[in-house]
Amino acid sequence: xxxxIVSNLYPPYYRGGYEVRCAQVADALHQxxxxxxxxxxxxxxxxxxxxxxxxxxxxxxxxxxxRWLNQYAYEPQPVRRPWTLFQAKRELWDARQFVKILANxxxxxxxxxxxxxxxxxxxxxxxxxxxPDVHWIEGPWMIHEYGRDGEKIVTSWANxxxxxxxxxxxxxxxxxxxxxxxxxxQRKGIPTRAFPNQPRHVCFVSAYLRTLYREAGLEFRSSxxxxxxxxxxxxxxxxxxxxxxxxxxxxxxxxxxxxxxxxHTVVDAIxxxxxxxxxRLTLTIAGHNASTYFMxxxxxxxxxxxTDRMSFLGKVPHEWMPRIYKQHxxxxxxxxxxxxxPLTMIEAMLAGCAVLTTGSGGAMEIAALxxxxxxxxDDPTALSRLLTQLVNDRSEVSRIASRGQxxxxxxxxxxxxxxxxxxxxxxxxxxxxxxxxxxxxDDLHYRKSAIRTDHTTCSATTQAGPHG
Numbered sequence: 001x002x003x004x005i006v007s008n009l010y011p012p013y014y015r016g017g018y019e020v021r022c023a024q025v026a027d028a029l030h031q032x033x034x035x036x037x038x039x040x041x042x043x044x045x046x047x048x049x050x051x052x053x054x055x056x057x058x059x060x061x062x063x064x065x066x067r068w069l070n071q072y073a074y075e076p077q078p079v080r081r082p083w084t085l086f087q088a089k090r091e092l093w094d095a096r097q098f099v100k101i102l103a104n105x106x107x108x109x110x111x112x113x114x115x116x117x118x119x120x121x122x123x124x125x126x127x128x129x130x131x132p133d134v135h136w137i138e139g140p141w142m143i144h145e146y147g148r149d150g151e152k153i154v155t156s157w158a159n160x161x162x163x164x165x166x167x168x169x170x171x172x173x174x175x176x177x178x179x180x181x182x183x184x185x186q187r188k189g190i191p192t193r194a195f196p197n198q199p200r201h202v203c204f205v206s207a208y209l210r211t212l213y214r215e216a217g218l219e220f221r222s223s224x225x226x227x228x229x230x231x232x233x234x235x236x237x238x239x240x241x242x243x244x245x246x247x248x249x250x251x252x253x254x255x256x257x258x259x260x261x262x263x264h265t266v267v268d269a270i271x272x273x274x275x276x277x278x279x280r281l282t283l284t285i286a287g288h289n290a291s292t293y294f295m296x297x298x299x300x301x302x303x304x305x306x307t308d309r310m311s312f313l314g315k316v317p318h319e320w321m322p323r324i325y326k327q328h329x330x331x332x333x334x335x336x337x338x339x340x341x342p343l344t345m346i347e348a349m350l351a352g353c354a355v356l357t358t359g360s361g362g363a364m365e366i367a368a369l370x371x372x373x374x375x376x377x378d379d380p381t382a383l384s385r386l387l388t389q390l391v392n393d394r395s396e397v398s399r400i401a402s403r404g405q406x407x408x409x410x411x412x413x414x415x416x417x418x419x420x421x422x423x424x425x426x427x428x429x430x431x432x433x434x435x436x437x438x439x440x441x442d443d444l445h446y447r448k449s450a451i452r453t454d455h456t457t458c459s460a461t462t463q464a465g466p467h468g
Contacts, residue, residue, distance in 0.1 A: 001429050002035040004107035006122070008114045010065060011318070013044025016256055017343030018114045018138045020318050021228055023060075025136075028418050030062045034425075037105050039098070041069045041118065068097045071117040088160060091119045095190045098122045102129055108429050109134060112199070116141040120153045121190075123197045128189055132200040132428045137209055138228065138340035140216075142197075148217035150195045161192065200428055203421070206341040206362030224424070227365075228341045229417030232409065235350040237326045239401045242394035248282045249391050252328040252353065254321065255344050257289040262334030262358065263297055265380050271304040272384035273391075278309060280391050283332075286324055288315040325351030329397055330390065333357040336377040341365065346412045349404035354397045356386060370407040373400060 005026055009019040022038075030036045042053040045067060055068040070090045102110075102125065110126040110133040123146070126133040135142075146152055159165040161182045163175025182192050202223040204210040210225055243249075253266055263285065270281060283306075288294070301310055316324060325331070331348035339361035346366065348355055358377045359367045367374060375382045390397050 001109065001425065002105060002107045003029060003037070003109050003111055003425065004101065004105060005036060005038045005111045005113060006115070006118075007038065007040050008069075008071065008116050008118045009043055010038055010040040010067070014318075017228075018340075021138070021343060022113045022136075024231065024414065025418070025421065026063050027061050028414070029422070032418075032422065036063050037101070037107070038063055038065045039069065039101055040065065040067055041071045042067050043071055066101065068101075069094050069118055072119065085160075085165070091121055092185065092190070094119045095121055095125070095185075096188070098125055099189055102126070102131070107131060108432065109425060111136065111425075114139065114141060116145065120146050120150070120197075121195050123199075124191050124195055125189070127196075127198050128191075130432075132432050134201040134203060134424065134428060135199050136203050136205070137213070138205045140209070140212060140338060142218060143213065143216045146197060150197060153195050158193065200431075201424065203424060204340075206365050208338075208362040208365060209340050212338060212361075226417060226420045226424070227412055228343065228346070229412050229414035230343065230346045230350055230408065231414040232350060235322045235325065235347050236405075236409075237322075237350075237352045239352040239398060239405055240329075242398050243329065245280070245392070245394060248280050249330060249387075249394075249397070250328040251281060251283045251387070252286065252324065252331050252348070253283065253334075254286040254316075254324070254331065254348070255333075255342075257285075257287045257294050257297070258291070259293055260335065260337040262336050262378070263287075264293075264300065265334040265378055265383060266332050267297060267300055267304070267306070267310075268380035269383035269387060270306055270309065272380055273388055277388060277391050278306070281309060281387065283310045284313060284324070284328060285310065286313045286316045286321070288312075321347060322351060325353055328353055329401075330354045330356060332383070333363060334375075334377075334383070335360045335363065337361065339363045346408050349401075349408040349412075352401050352405060354390070354400035355404055356383070366407075366412070369411055370404040372404060 005022065007019060007022045009015060011019060011023045014020060014023075026036050026038055042055055045053050045056055048054050055066070058065050058067070070093070072087070072090075108131070110131055112123075112133060112135045115123075116139070144152070160174060160178035163171040163178060165171075166174050185192055199220060200222065202220045204213070204223060204225050205228045207225050210223060213219075251266070253263055255261060257263055266283065270278065270283060273281060298312075301307055313324070325348050331345065331353045333342060333345050333355060335342070335358055337360060341362040345355050345357060345363060349366075349370065355370075356373050356375060357363050357367050359372075359374045360377060366372070373386055375386055
């Protein structure tokens with residue numbers, strides 16, 4: 001089976017767990033005998049001599065990775081600005097590259113991952129080719145950048161087709177030329193007006209996310225929840241017995257650093273701990289962000305007199321994280337954002353850490369299964385009381401860690417996740433084969449014809465349909 005994976009970022013250039021898990025899945029599928037190809041953005045690639053980013057093809061552990069796509073910060077712009085022309089050209093280039101890879105690789109399934117910042121005009125293309133597509137959802141990107149019916153897609157193309165771009169005196173010419181270009185693009189099978197997202201199947205990494213999407217009006221014909229898993233062999237470490245009270249309780253914050261991740265709550269909480277107990281606490285911060293917020297955190301550490309209690313590791317490669325977890329007793333997860341299913345929490349639980357959390361978003365599903373201690377969002381006082389309790393009761397630290405590890409092994413192993421995921425992929429592939437053999441077209445609102453590419457000739461005419 002051939003699987004095309006599409007992700008905005010891909011290691012070694014990544015920001016969080018969404019991209020890390022994408023790479024883990026791609027590698028596991030390849031190891032299981034699937035033919036896997038990854039299409040991602042040029043993020044992280046060096047600039048050329050002329051200030052451009054050159055696309056790159058590479059192979060990582062047997063997985064072909066095409067770093068071709070542009071990334072966008074979608075903000076409304078006046079249609080007459082030169083930026084509009086630049087934006088339209090880049091998005092059309094992305095669509096052409098996607099059509100090219102569909103023609104050359106001929107995947108059996110297109111698997112979308114994090115599409116935050118990528119052109120959403122790509123989403124209808126698998127459907128137009130009769131290729132089943134499946135989303136792996138770990139965040140609310142579709143709510144924010146697509147919407148219920150594609151109303152949040154920002155495209156500059158229509159400004160050219162309709163002749164509303166450029167100096168008024170030139171617009172009739174632009175309109176005539178634009179309509180011709182639009183027809184030529186349509187003959188290549190690229191939508192130019194409506195961008196209906198009708199995925200065959202959607203997989204949510206937590207029940208919370210599926211509910212969040214439903215409440216936003218995004219319901220799909222077929223969906224399921226598969227808990228995200230963590231490679232057991234890489235992270236597992238037996239839970240340690242209670243540490244002596246004379247040893248400091250080693251706290252860890254790991255992940256992205258931004259206001260909605262809540263690092264300030266942890267720093268202030270340690271500042272609230274009684275001075276006599278602070279000498280029995282340390283905090284390690286694994287993460288970095290060259291932002292005003294991060295500078296404010298460091299200033300706050302100094303103002304509270306906590307410099308000797310905290311250490312900043314900067315951004316840590318993911319492959320180093322198992323060792324870092326195993327060097328600490330407690331992971332504090334103070335997020336206030338709508339988490340999908342935090343990878344960091346599960347990794348730390350497998351590595352024998354006790355985990356404290358706000359339970360924000362899908363983190364609550366982990367906390368409920370493992371009976372983890374909770375503290376309110378943005379409440380350093382409540383967290384300080386919890387830390388004080390654990391400083392004085394190391395047996396409770398071990399009990400929390402043991403419960404967490406048991407649940408992580410039972411519910412959140414990578415093998416368990418992949419077993420369910422490959423079952424889903426096989427089912428989609430079998431259903432596609434059944435549709436082709438029966439000649440059914442119920443699920444294909446698009447008709448293939450001849451799209452001209454470098455190596456293949458095939459095309460499609462588009463027909464707008466309702467959101468799936």
